[in-house]
Amino acid sequence: MKKQLVLLILVLWQFSALAQSAGDKAVFTTYYHDNGKVSSEGYLLDGKPNGFWKTYYPNGNLKSAGNRKNFELDSLWQFFDDSGKLSLEINYRAGRKQGYRVSHLSNETIREYFDNDIKQQLTTHYDTSGSLLLSVPFVNGLEEGLARRYATDGRVIELMTYKKGFLTEREKINHYDADSLKHGLWKSFYDDGVLQSEVLYKHGLKHGFAKEYDRNGNLKNIEKYVDGVRQEGAEELSRLELRRDYYPDGKIKVEATYRNGVAEGVRREFGEDGSIEKAYILKNGKLFAEGIMSENGQKQDAWIEYYPDGKVKARGNYLNDKKTGNWEFYYPGGQIEQQGAYDKNGQLTGKWIWFYSSGQRQREESYRNGLADGLSTEFEANGKIITQGEYLEGMEEGYWLYDYGDYREEGDYQRGLRTGLWKDFYPNGKLAFEGKFIEDNPNGEHRWYWPNGLKKEEGQYIMGRKNGEWKKFREDGSLFLLINYTNGIERKYDGIPIPENEQVNPD
Template identity: 25%
Template sequence: MHNKLITIKIKYMRLLSLIILTLLITQVFAQETPEIITKKFKNGKTESQGQMLYGVEEGHWKYWDKNENLIQETDFHKGTINGKLIYYYKNGKKQNEGTFFLGQQHGLYKEWFENGQLKMSGKYTYGIQDSIWNFWYDNAQKKKDIDLSNLSEKYINYWTKNGNQTVNSGNGYVDLKYNNGIIKEHTEYKNGFPNGNYYANYENGKIFTKGVYKNAKRIGTWQSFYKTGEKKDILNYNNGENTIWYKSGQKKMKGHVKDGKKNGEWTFWFSDGKKQMTANFIDNKKDGLVTKWFENGNKKLEMQFAADKKNGKASWWLENGKLDIEGNFVNNIQDGKWTYWRTDGHKGNEGYYKNGKLDGEWTWWYKNGQIWKKGNYSLGIKSGEWTYYFENGKIFKTGQFDDGKETGLWTEYYENGNKKLEGNFDKGLMNGKWTSWYKNGKLKSKIDFKNNIKNGTNIYYHLNGNKQLEETIIDSLRQGVYKTYFPNGQINISGTYLNDKKEGTWEIYDKHNQKISEEHYKNGRPEGKWMTWHREGTVKSEINYKNGLKHGDVIYYDSNGKIKLKAIYKKGKLISKQANNKQD
C-alpha cells in the first residue's frame, strides 16, 4: 500500500506540472483558429475528420472504416489524447470507452459486448487499474467484483453464468470451464486471495497441475502432468526434492529446496540423459562450481561462484572440445590472467585484468603462432612500450603510449627489417621532424609536423636519392620557395607561395633543363606576361594578364618563330583577332 501511495503521489506531481504547462501553452493556442481536416479513403469515403492546430490534432476527432461505419472517437489536445477515447463495433454499439489526461488513461473505463450488454467497468488512476472493477457475462449476469487496489487482484464476489455465487465477500471458489464443460481451473479463495486447493485440467479432462495456495503463494508439493498422463514435474515449494521429467520419462531437472530456497546440488539433463548443467546452491544463491555441457557431452563451461557471484576460475570450451576462454573473476568482475584461444586451438590473446579493466602486459598472436602485438595497459588505458610484428616475426612498428596516446619516438619498419617511418608523437599527435625511407633503405621524405599537421620545410626524394619536391608549410599554408625535380636532378617546377597562393615568377622545365613556360602571379592570380617555348627553344606563346584576366596582346608562334595568331584582350574580353594575315 505504501508503494502504491508513493506511485500515485509521484504521478500526481507530474500531473500538476502538466496542468500548469497546459494552461500556459493554452493561452498561446487560444489566439489561433483550428483548421478542420477531412481525410478520405481511395474510394472517396471519409476516413477521419477533426481539427488541426499547429500541425497536430486538437479537439474532437472521428474515424470511420471503408464501409462508413464509425469505429472510433478521440479527444486531443496538442496532438495528445486528452478526454474521451471510444471504440465501436461494426453494428454501431460501443466496444469500450475511457478517459485520458494528456496521454495517460485516467478515470472511468467501460467495456461492452457486441450485443450492447456491459462487460466490465472500473477506474484508472494515472495509467494504473485501481479500486473496484465489475464484470458481467453477455447474458447480463454479474460475473465478478475484484479489488485492484494495492497493485494486486483481490476477489470480492464471483458468480457462474447461471447466477450461482461461488465467492462471497472474498471466500469461496472459482471454477473456469472449457466449452465442453470440463473444469479448466479450480481455485479456492479466502479473504480475496487464493487459499487452499488448486488444480487445472486439460480439455480432455486429464489433470494438468495441482497443489495448494496459502495467501496467494504456492506451498507444499505441486504436481504437473503431460496431456497424455505422464509425469511432468513434482515441485516442493517449502522443503523437499524438486524433479522435472521429459515426456519420455527421462529426468530434466533435479534439486532440493529447504525453507523455500534452493539448497545443495541441482542437476539438469538433456532429453537423451546426458548432463546439461550442475550447480550448487546455498539459500537460493549459486555457491561453488557450476558446470555446463554441450549436447555431444563435451564441456561448455566451468565457473566458480560464491554467494551468487562469479568468484575464482572460469573456463569456456567450444563444442569440439577445444578451450575458448579461461580467466578469473572476483565478485563478478574480471580480475587476474585471462586467455582467449582461436578456433584452431592456438592462443589468440592473453593478458591481465584488474577491477574489470585490462591491466598489465597483453599479447596477441597470429594464426601461425607468431606474436602480432604486445603492450601494457593501466586500468584499461594503453601505457608504456608497445610493439607490433609482421607474421614473419620481424618488428612492424614500436613506440610508447602515455594515458592511451602515442608519445615520444615511434618507428615503423618494412618486412625486410629496413626502416619505413620514424618520428615523435606528443599526446597522440605527430610533432617535429618525421623521416620516411624506401624499402631499399634510401631516404624518401623529411616532413615537419605540428599537432598532426605539416608545418615547416618538407623534402621528398626520388628512389635514386635525388630530390623530388621541396616546400615550406606554415600553419597549414604553403609559404616561400616551392620546387619539384625530375629523377635526374633537373628542376621541373620552380616558384614561390605567399599564404598558400602563387606569387611572383613560376618557371617550368622539361627533364633536359629546357624551359617550357614562365608564369607570373600576384595574390594567386595571373599577372603580367606569360610565355611558353617550343621544344626547339623558340617562343610558342606570349599572353598578357592583368588582375587574373587576359589583357593586352596574346600571340601564338609556330616553331619557326612566325606568328600563327594574334589577339587583343581587354579585361578578359576579346577585342580583335588576326590569323594567317586575315582580319576578323
C-alpha cells in the first residue's frame, strides 16, 4: 500500500505539472461530499476535466485516480474499493483501452490485454497465491485458438479450442484416478506452449503410445508401452531365427522363433496329425499369451494373457483373431479389473463393468457395435456416484451428472453437445452457476454465484457471444463492474460509451 501511495504521489505531481503548462485556463478544482470530505479533485480546462483527477469515497478513501489528455482518458487509471484496496487497473490512450486491464477480485486476478479498445492476446486468471488458473487467447475481441485450464499444482487439466468466439473442442488431460495414480492422456508443454510430450496411462502405468516432440512440433520419438513395460519398436521388422522340432516321421512337432537365442514371437505345437494343438506368444523369453492359433496365424477359441511376472492379465475367446464372447481382465494382484463381452466383429457389446483393486465398482457402461450406448455410471471407491448419464451411439444424450467432491455439475446433452439449462454447485450444495446452452454454445442469461449465495456475475449470451449489460459483484453483493457488449465486443464500461470510430466485424 505504501508503494502504491508513493507511485500515486509521483504520478499526481507529474500530471499536475502538465496540467499547469496546458494554459492559464486550467484550474485546479475540488468537489466535496455532504459530510465535508473531498469527493473529487483535479484540473478543469474550459469547464471540463482534463489532466490528473482523483475521486474519493465518503469515508475519505481513494476511489479512483487517473489522467485525461485532451479530455480523453489516458495512461493508467486505478480503482479502489471503499476499504482502500486496489480493485482495478486500466491503461488508456486517447479514450480507448490500450494495454493491460487487471481486475483484482477477492479470489482471483484477471489480466486482459486491449489494443485500440479491442481485447487481444492472452487473457489470464490467477488465484490469490499467483498461480495460473486459466489462459484464453483472444483475436479481435473473440476467443480464438487453444485455451488452457490449470490445476493448483500448475499442470494443465483441460484444453479448449475456440474459433471466432465459439467453443469447438474440449479435451480433459493430466488427471488422476481415485487412487491418485495417473490415468488417461497426459500431455506436457514447452514454455512457449508447444506440445512437448503425450503419454497414455492406465492407473499409474504407461499403456499405449508415448510421443515426444521438438520445439517446432515435429515428432522426434515414439515408444509403445503395455502395462508399464516398454515394447521394443518394430519387432515385426527384426530378423528372427526360426527353429523346428520334428516327430520321428518328419512331421513338425514344434515351431518357434528366437531373437539372439531368446524366444520371441509365436511358438506353435502340433499334433502327430499335423493339427495345431497349442500356440504361445512370447516376448523377451517370457510368456505373453497362450491359446489356439490357426495355420494362417489367427487366434481362435480360448486364450489367456499374462503380465511379465506370469500372473494372469486377461482371459477370453477369439474368433478369427477378434475377441468374442465374455472377457475378464485382472489387476497384477489377481483382482478383476473389468469384465464384459465382445460381439462377433470384435466390438464391445452389452454391459461392461470396471472395478477398483479393492473390488468395489468403478464404472458401468453399456455398449452396442463398439460404441457406448445406454446408461453410464462412475463411482468413487466408497460407492458414491461421481458421473452418470446416457450415451447414444457413443455420444452423451439427455441428463448428465458430474460430482467430483469439490464441484457438482448437471445438465443435458444432445448428440454430445451441451443443451438447455446447466447448473454447477459448491460442495456446500449452494448454486455456483446456471446458464443455458445451444449446441455447446452459451445462450441466454448466465449467472455465477459466490459460495455465500450472492451473485458473482451475470449477463446475456447470444450463441456464444456476450451481449448487453454484464454485471460483476463483490462477495458482499455490492456491484463491482458494469460492461456492455455487442456481439461479443465491449461497447461501454461503467456506463461510459466507447467511441466507435472503427467497427470490428467479428466474422
